[in-house]
Amino acid sequence: MNDISLNILFGILAALLIISAFFSGSETALMTLNRYRLQHLVKKNHKGAIKTLKLLKKPDRLIGLILLGNNFVNILASSLTTLIAIRIGGDNAIAPAIALLTIGMLIFSEVTPKTLGALRPEFLAFLSSWVYIPLLKIFYPVVWAINIISSLLLRIFGINGTSHRTIDSLNKDELKSIVSEANHLMPARYQNMLLSILDLESASVADIMTHRNDIIGIDLEDSIEDIVKQLQNSPHTRLPVYKKNIDRVIGFLHLRTILSQISDPDFDKHSITNSLSKPFFIPASTSIHKQMQIFKAEKLRTGLVVDEYGDVLGLVTLDDLLQEIVGELILEEPDIKMQKDGSYLVDASVTIRELNRVTQWELPTEGPKTLNGLIIEYMETIPEPGTSVKLHGHVMEIIKRDENTIKLVKFNPKR
Missing domain, CATH: 3.10.580.10 (CBS-domain)
Structure with a gap:
């Protein structure tokens, strides 16, 4: 090593930092990749997507390869930094050199590539799949041995590593959350239709x-x-x-x-x-x-x-x-009107399900089906106009009623 010039050593160190950044960024990209979009691209015969899906079918091997490569590169970079420090300033320069390497690796090989991987997962994931597939074949014995040892250690803690695969399945509530958050991906009318379809099973x-x-x-x-x-x-x-x-x-x-x-x-x-x-x-x-x-x-x-x-x-x-x-097949006067101050004027005959859908509230639907029924059950009487009450966390005021039903209710905006 003493025969190699410092310029070459610095060049090798820079290359190691770049390789470490590749491992870090690609790991984040592969783990945060949208699996449903990936499946869609596979159906369209996207080559990068096909290779990426093949990798993700066995995540334990993929993670083992990434960690093997990343740790090897980081240890090699640390050793090389120590050698450079000794050649430049002797033993006293080792500590400052390691500190600089830690800061450099943290910025250039960890935070920046991982952020890029989270923001642009498809770009890094598809690019890295062309590298990881041949690497897996080359280092398969080493990766296999590491995974076997890891599985044995997990079994000590009662965890079967082979049975806990990542399953990309969603229950109805999780799917509803995804659709609800997809405002920028689809028109509101399609979003409302999908949410309504997901509610069909739970509504009678x-x-x-x-x-x-x-x-x-x-x-x-x-x-x-x-x-x-x-x-x-x-x-x-x-x-x-x-x-x-x-x-x-x-x-x-x-x-x-x-x-x-x-x-x-x-x-x-x-x-x-x-x-x-x-x-x-x-x-x-x-x-x-x-x-x-x-x-x-x-x-x-x-x-x-x-x-x-x-x-x-x-x-x-x-x-x-x-x-x-x-939605409404015939346009009529809406039963739920949002006011400029953020309050709602609600016809008390509206169903709880419809009120929850419009306002994104979570009023109970197991009992009474209408707002009128819910208020009467909660108060155990038919309140007079002007009566205010906190109904399941929402402050409301009775605006209008007749002899035996509530007609109109105002929900005050949340503060």
Whole structure:
């Protein structure tokens, strides 16, 4: 070594620092690489992505190779620095030289390349894959031996290194978090649709149904004149037909099949009952996702939601199910209005799920389905207008109510 000039030694040291930076940066890039984008690029036959995926299928070998190379280079750089220091200033120069090397390696071989690897993982990961694959073949015996020793040490602590592979699987809540944070990657309408689809399994038809008190139907106990007038002015194309109350429904009437008969002189209630289709009943606990499949299989568009006793709770349509994914099919006055000061004016009939979706809150959905029901259950009374209360961490004020329900609520902005 004494025959080698200092210029060459400094050149070798600089090369070692660059190699160390490569190992450090590529390790960060490979470990932080987006696995789903990687899978997408593999399907498009991207050569760098294919090689990178091959490396990541056995991360223990990859990490072993990187650490082997990085530690070898760093130790060699430290030895070379000691030699240079002795040749320049003797033994007294060793400590300052090692201090300078530590600072240099920290800046140029650790922090900077790792930051670059985190910010531009694809560039470094795909580039390094062309280097690591042949290196793995060359140093396979050494890497294999290191991994065996490492696995034995892990087993001492009760960890099976072969069974704890990195699994790129996400549960529903994790996937929802990813979609929620993807504001800059997709339009808001697509983001809302994806979040709605992820919610289909956890929501039941009872969450989105039209309550029985709001169902518009034909009561055969009414006069034929009133029924005809209702048919002519109905905004709906399918109406439930019942006797006295909705629990005694006998079928559904499609206006297209009956309107042409209204002008007939012999049109009567029998004409209506002869045009009915069989009612379809849905258990209240049925998930929205499952009900979509049922509607599709049965070629139906409307069903009545019933409880465990067979009593009608409400009505749900195919449009209601689709609306859960694509949003309002018909633009109406919104039930949740954000004010300039950050507060919300909320129609108390809105569902808790819809309120949570719009505001990103986490109000409980296990009990009452509407905001009105949640407030009444929480306060155990129907509060008067002007009443303020803290509901599950949110300060709200009752703005309007009638005899038995809350109509309008204001949620104050969080401070």
